Amino acid sequence: MDKVYIKNVSVNYHSVSAETKALKNISFKVPDGDFVSIVGPSGCGKSTLLNIIAGLLKPSSGEVFIDNILVKGVSPKIGYMFQKDNLFQWLSVWDNVALGLKIKKELNDKTKQKIEELLEKYDLKDFKDHHPNELSGGMRQRVALIRTLVLDPEVLLLDEPFSALDYQTRLNVGSEICEIIKTECKTAIMVTHDIAEAVSISKRVIVLSKRPATLKKDVKITLPDVSPIKRRECPDFSLYFNDVWKEMDINEG
Template structure:
């Protein structure tokens, strides 16, 4: 079943020199539990597309549906993670995780219990009384993810969510995040400029053209691994073939 449907999305902006088209006729769908990456040249409109999906930005044309319902404004079914973890330094890890529930006014005993269970399952419960400044970059990002998952979203949007981390931390965190998202069966759409990251984490990769962004190709990713993780994917012989293909498709636009 399609959790997300993006139909004929178009985005235009008024500029001093006339109208500019940023996104042109983009359509795709995402099934429950799928992990989709969106890649494309810098400035082509990847983050704009995520903002439209989230309901933060109204498109000039086209529609977005989540669970068959039209997105019209910010959707409670969608969680959003940005490059910065945006943890509140004056709140403990536990209180940071509960922050989303408070903002959405859904801090029920059941939802608090779920948040605590997520902290326990993913190794942060013993750090619940610590403050963000006392955590490593990887643990902070895991906290931000748990805070987002605590609101129980049907879809998670990741906008360059790991790009602020150093290379080694980034590899560990992507493995961590992938495991959590697959275990929780969260449908994910990620924008990234990192080709290896997109290949190692995704079930499909959507390649966008230069602005105005259109879909050039949707690449199916299948490593045929029984217990796939981003790290095992990077060691697969198939990895370099996917990389060469994406590199070639993206280099055409540079």
């Protein structure tokens, strides 16, 4: 079953003097439970596409469907993780996780129990009274993810979620986050500049061209079902990496 369907999406930006075409007739489907990454040259519109899927931005033409229902605004089925964890420094881990529930006026005994369960499940229970500045970068990202998961979204959108981390932490946290998303049975769409990250984490990699971005290639990844770090050690990993790399318009034009 297709969880997300992006159908002929185009985006044009208008100014007083000109029109800029950002995305052009992009279509692809994401089955329920899949992890899909979107890569492409800088400035090609990857994050714009993510914002359209989230319902934060309306396309100039085309449509997005979630569970065959047209997206007309922000959907409660969508959870969004940004480049920065956006944790509030003056709030504890527990209060940061609970913030969305408080805003939605859904913080009750049942959801409080869910917060406790998620914090314990992902090794943050002992840190629930700590503040963000007392946590490592990787732990902060886990807190940000749990804050999203506690709202029970069905689709997770991740916009360069590990880019602020150093390389070693990025590898470990990417593996952790991937495992959490898999355990929670979520559908995920991630934007990244890192081809190795995309190949190691995803079931498919969507390659966009330079602006105006079109869907240049849809690469299915059939590496073994092991951790992203272990996937990087597989013999076929470099083949997928090269397959994606050669489609990137890095050195063209």
